[in-house]
Amino acid sequence: MIGWLERWQIPLYLAALGAGAVFGMAAPSVAPGLELAINPVLMVLLYATFLSVPLTRLGRALRDGRFLAGLLVLNFVLVPVVVYGLSRFVADDQALLLGVLLVLLTPCIDYVIVFSGLAGAAHDRLLGAAPLLMLVQMLLLPVFLGLFMGPDLFQVLHAASFLEAFGLLIVAPLALAALTQYLATRSAAARKVMDVMEALMVPLMMATLAVVVASQVDAVRAELSSLLRVLPIYVAFLIVMVPLGVLTGRVFGQDVPATRAVVFSGATRNSLVVLPLALAVPEALALASVVVVTQTLVELVGMVTYVRLIPRLLPRRATLAPARDVATDEDHPPRPG
Structure with a gap:
């Protein structure tokens, strides 16, 4: 069953999106309740994600200075420049602008692991970098919002919201995953928990996508005319980040799997985490919340394209850096998470 879920995960994710949309439009009154479920399902999803890679790999990833430097430069130097330029097209509307900035300034730390793995990228290194990316984006997001929107924004956005998101969505799942891995060396029950969570990775992602879409789809429909303004911005972002990601990988001397990972990190955004x-x-x-959800829908379609495109753009035989290509054969991509 696990193998079947992993093999068909992209169609299953699209089916979850469709089911969430149908349910949300058929029963719009349940949207407030589903909004309350977003954080819990995200916490469980991220717990499973952190649990799937041993913490020893996290330590190695954090010592991979060149790879981390590339991710940081791409996501927190180059991306803000791109986002500032693209966001000027909706600068006249504060709600649209805030939504675009919130989602495009924050690199993904969850389903990027899944899609990059399907494309033969160094997904375990992205997973190891996830806590650092989350911490840096929580520190820098208020700075970028203030620069791009003005200081008056801080009258409505408070640091407590960012700290709560970091604590609930990163610190708590990561700490629980570390405890579970420690107990698994001594307890059969803990090892069973790890096996169960591995089996649930795809269903958890499906549940998260369905809950998010179902809770927001009616609002998307009601504001469709306004949201049409942000669609070209999101599509343009996905297109621009491919050459920027490839260039960053080359500048920082990354091999093919790592460069693929850099491309995916630059293109995928943290919509599920910033939605709260x-x-x-x-x-x-x-x-702004509907603008964030719209980005999720555009990006998931884009990721299906990326999974096909990036391995062709960056084939195994390409020479980007000194040979350090140790990732799994792209014909048999690593398991998600």
Whole structure:
């Protein structure tokens, strides 16, 4: 069953999106309750994600200075420049602008692991970098928002929201995963928990996508005319980040799997994690949450394209850096997470 889920995970994710959309439109009154479920399902998903790679690999990833430097430069130097330029097209609308900035300034730390693995990227190194990426984006996001929107924004956005998101969505799942791995060396029950969570990775991602879409799809439909303005921005971002990611990988001397990972990290955004922040803004900016969800829908379609495109753009035989290519054969990509 696990093998079947992994083999068909992309169609299953799209089916989950469709099911969530149908349910959300058929029963819009359940949206508030589903919004409350977003954080819990995200916490479980990220727990399973962190649990799937031994913490010894996390330590090795954090010592991989060149790879981490490439990720940091791409996501926190080059991406903000791109985002600033693209966001000027909606600068006249504060809610649209806030939603675009929230989602495009924050690199993904969850399903990027799945899609990059399917493309033969060094997904375990991305997983190891996830806590650092999350910490840096939580520190820098208020800075970028202030620069791009003005200091008045801080009257409606508070640091407590960012700290709560970091604690609930990163620190808690990571600590619990570390405890589970420690107990697994001594307890058969803990080892069983690890096996169960591995088997649940794809269903958990499906549940997360379905809950998010079902909770927001009615709002998307109601604001469709406004949201059409952000669609070209999201598509342009996905296109621009391919050459920027490849260039970053080459500048920092990465091998093919690592360069693929850099491309995916630059292109995928943290929509699921920043959605609770967008949902907490005042009513006047409430459209920001729908703008974030719209990015999720565009990006998932883009990731299906990336999984096919990136291995062709960066084939195994390409020479980008000194040979350090130790990832799994792209014909048999690593398991998600």
